[in-house]
Amino acid sequence: MSLTITNNVGALNARNNLNRSSNALNKSIERLSTGFKVNRGADGPAALVISEKQRAQIAGLRTAIDNTEKAVAVVQTAEGALNEINSILIKVRSLALDSANSGVNDADAFAANQAEIDNALDTINRIAANTQFGEKALLDGSAGVTGSASDADVTFLKGGSNTSDGTYAVEVTTAGERANITAGTSQTGNLAADEVLSVNGVSITLNSGLSRAGVVARINEFTDQTGVVAEDISGGTRLRSIEFGSDAEIEVVSDTAASATSSGFGTTLDTDQGLTVIGTIDGVAATGKGNTLTSVSGASKGTVVRIGEGSDAALTASGAQGNVSIQNNALVFQIGANQNQTAQISVQSVNADALGVAVTGSKFNSLDEIDVTSFDNAQDALKVIDSAIDELSNMRGELGAFQSNTLESIANNMRSTLENTVNAESVIRDTDFAEEISKFTNNQILVQAGTSVLSSANQTSQSVLSLLQ
Structure with a gap:
């Protein structure tokens, strides 16, 4: 083996291996410290x-x-x-x-x-x-199906879980009607005598001297009990139910014969029944109940709208009623x-x-x-x-x-x-700590050994001096 001092190959080899071991040791330290x-x-x-x-x-x-x-x-x-x-x-x-x-x-x-x-x-x-x-x-409905109507006569009430977003046309083909009875004889003068008027089974005493306006006001004092509203129309007294539809009824009879100085309803029992609104939603026949329409099929299924009064308080609005816009929130x-x-x-x-x-x-x-x-x-x-x-x-x-x-x-x-x-x-x-600790220990020993070997390799050139003596 030749002895040289210009290139110490052994030291270079030892240094390279030491670098590898040192890098591996540093990597193990990093893995152990970070996890x-x-x-x-x-x-x-x-x-x-x-x-x-x-x-x-x-x-x-x-x-x-x-x-x-x-x-x-x-x-x-x-x-x-x-x-x-x-x-x-x-x-x-x-x-x-x-x-x-x-x-x-x-x-x-x-x-x-x-x-x-x-x-x-x-x-x-x-x-x-x-x-x-x-x-x-x-x-309050804001977390469900909400809607708004373009026509003032239509009120959106509710939607169903299957109601789709969209805009749907509402049309009333047959107006809903409140039960209503108009006095057969118009009262033109004050009541000539006391009168007892029975409205839906509730007896209402009308005192003599009451004008037609007074009779209307007196009947309306019992609206909560009778479910009936009295009003003065075209010179006559009309009774109408609060509710619309075929379930609304009125029965009225008086103990006084009809005349210009009585309520005008007479002693014969008079009855009337309302009519349920009929119409369509989105062009499809809807189920009517009173003055409400409920969509039963199509994209608007489950939509319920209320139809308001028309020009006559006893009837709902009729004909095309604009659109109702539905949004599922x-x-x-x-x-x-x-x-x-x-x-x-x-x-x-x-x-x-x-x-x-x-x-x-x-x-x-x-x-x-x-x-x-x-x-x-x-x-x-x-x-x-x-x-x-x-x-x-x-x-x-x-x-x-x-x-x-x-x-x-x-x-x-x-x-x-x-x-x-x-x-x-x-x-x-x-990091697998069991495995990494083994690698760390191994690399630590290799670094220590590499350092010692590099030191020894650096000493080999010293042997040249003995040849020069």
């Missing part, structure tokens, strides 16, 4: 790409789980309010049943029950308006880690005028209209109240199913997915 075996792209390009995607998924899953838990809180807030409204309706039903026991109730008892029901309905409206999650209203929850992984639910209005709408067999068109000041009214009111209770129960059932079967089930699944994804990301990126 990750992939700290940069150079540590494993493919592993870095996969693990970063998994990290995004892990963060998304954690946020989605939080979102789902918040959604559960929203649903529980809504259902808690619905539970209270349901309790109020049960009380209202009891009051209606009490009024139906007309054999023991006098006018004051009927009035007291009605006053308490009116107060209860005000409370329902207040709960519907004030139930919020943060500043988001839940039960269902609550949408992001319950997944990726785009469009959402769930939604509509919560319809629970205002009194949106419950018990268009119930068959009742003169009342919504819960807001119920009256219990007579036996017949109480019976009709019970049908509306029972329908309202059913609607609330169904809403609570939908919310409960959404919470249990959608939100909570998906949250449980995401927790399992999160666990497995974290495990997969850990396998790719986390």
Whole structure:
């Protein structure tokens, strides 16, 4: 072996190996100190790409789980309010049943029950308006299907869970009608004698000397009991029901013969029945009830509108009634880690005028209209109240199913997915300390040995001096 001093190949070799060992040692130190075996792209390009995607998924899953838990809180807030409204309706039903026991109730008892029901309905409206999650209203209809009408004679009442967004034409082909009776003889002078007028079974005493305007005012004092409004039209006295539709009826008879100085209704019992409105929504025949139309098919299915009075208070408006624009504002929850992984639910209005709408067999068109000041009214009111209770129960059932079967089930699944994804990301990126400690120890020894060998290699050139002596 030749001895040289210009190029110390052995020292170069020792230095190269020492550098490799030193780099490997530094990498082990980095992995042990950070806990990750992939700290940069150079540590494993493919592993870095996969693990970063998994990290995004892990963060998304954690946020989605939080979102789902918040959604559960929203649903529980809504259902808690619905539970209270349901309790109020049960009380209202009891009051209606009490009024139906007309054999023991006098006018004051009927009035007291009605006053308490009116107060209860005000409370329902207040709960519907004030139930919020943060500043988001839940039960006023803004979280369900909302609508607006282009014609002042049409009022949007509610939509259904299957109602699609869109604009739908409303047309009344046959006007709805209130039950109405006009006195056969026009009263032109003051009443010549006291008269007892029976309206829907309620006896109304008309004192002698009353003018036609006085007779109208006196009859209207009993509107709460009779469900009938008196008005002066074209020189005559007309009675009309408050409600529209075939369930609205009027019976009137007097104890005084019809004349110019009596009420003009005469001693023969006179009766009349209203007519239900007939029309279309979006060109498809709708179901009429009183003065409401309900779409039963097509994209507008579930839409309910109320037709207002026409030029004659006894009739609804008729003909083309413009359009009603529908928008579904269902609550949408992001319950997944990726785009469009959402769930939604509509919560319809629970205002009194949106419950018990268009119930068959009742003169009342919504819960807001119920009256219990007579036996017949109480019976009709019970049908509306029972329908309202059913609607609330169904809403609570939908919310409960959404919470249990959608939100909570998906949250449980995401927790399992999160666990497995974290495990997969850990396998790719986390440091195996047992393995890395072995490498660290090995590299540490190699660095120490390499340093010693490099020192020895640097001493080999010293042997040349012995040849020069």
